[in-house]
Amino acid sequence: xxxxxxxxxxxxxxxxxxxxxxxxxxxxxxxxxxxxxxxxxxxxxxxxxxxxxxxxxxxxxxxxxxxxxxxxxxxxxxxxxxxxxxxxxxxxxxxxxxxxxxxxxxxxxxxxxxx
Amino acid sequence: xxxxxxxxxxxxxxxxxxxxxxxxxxxxxxxxxxxxxxxxxxxxxxxxxxxxxxxxxxxxxxxxxxxxxxxxxxxxxxxxxxxxxxxxxxxxxxxxxxxxxxxxxxxxxxxxx
Numbered sequence: 001x002x003x004x005x006x007x008x009x010x011x012x013x014x015x016x017x018x019x020x021x022x023x024x025x026x027x028x029x030x031x032x033x034x035x036x037x038x039x040x041x042x043x044x045x046x047x048x049x050x051x052x053x054x055x056x057x058x059x060x061x062x063x064x065x066x067x068x069x070x071x072x073x074x075x076x077x078x079x080x081x082x083x084x085x086x087x088x089x090x091x092x093x094x095x096x097x098x099x100x101x102x103x104x105x106x107x108x109x110x111x112x113x114x115x
Numbered sequence: 116x117x118x119x120x121x122x123x124x125x126x127x128x129x130x131x132x133x134x135x136x137x138x139x140x141x142x143x144x145x146x147x148x149x150x151x152x153x154x155x156x157x158x159x160x161x162x163x164x165x166x167x168x169x170x171x172x173x174x175x176x177x178x179x180x181x182x183x184x185x186x187x188x189x190x191x192x193x194x195x196x197x198x199x200x201x202x203x204x205x206x207x208x209x210x211x212x213x214x215x216x217x218x219x220x221x222x223x224x225x226x227x228x
Contacts, residue, residue, distance in 0.1 A: 033215050033216070035216075035218075042204070042218055042219070042220040042221055043159070043204060043206075043216075043218035043221075044218070045209065045215040045216060045217060045218075047215070048215040056209060056215045058215065059116065090158065090159070103149065103161050103164060104149070104161070104216065105161070106151075106158040106159045106160070107158060108157075108158050109158060
């Protein structure tokens, strides 16, 4: 059974550009959550999608957005990139989402560097 | 919103000794508390979790305890081994009905040979 797949693994972007990251969940999982991991702030929750609907959003500016498709694959977009957006972006999938108390499995992450 | 505090930030123990990592949370509606292990350059991996209707759960050398009244939960690793060296994160579900996890800042566990 394939795990959570994130693409691309590495990205280098310039300030002011935008970027789109992709996450394919484990087959049968309908919930996808996104997290930003930095050395200073640790793992911070961005948003969670279930059946194409955003159910919860963390404390990030509107430049961070996401969506989920009918096959449960999810994308997140960051517009007008800032140096501080450099981080490892992780997605996690679960069968029903934490509200149903099911385990979340993480992808390998996308390492974004903004220069 | 939910706030999760984790201590200590670094923990060094002798191989074979026990390690304890503690977390507190602020939202009494949180009902799911997983622990993740992250090795350098790898993804976080779930090692154990506990739900709010349970006080303790054990899986071989790893155990987690939850005190809902005090809003704290702990990870206990016994008979530590070199492969236990990693960063450990505790997390709490965001509210009772919402989804997503709030993570602690992590504990770097170092097992001394």
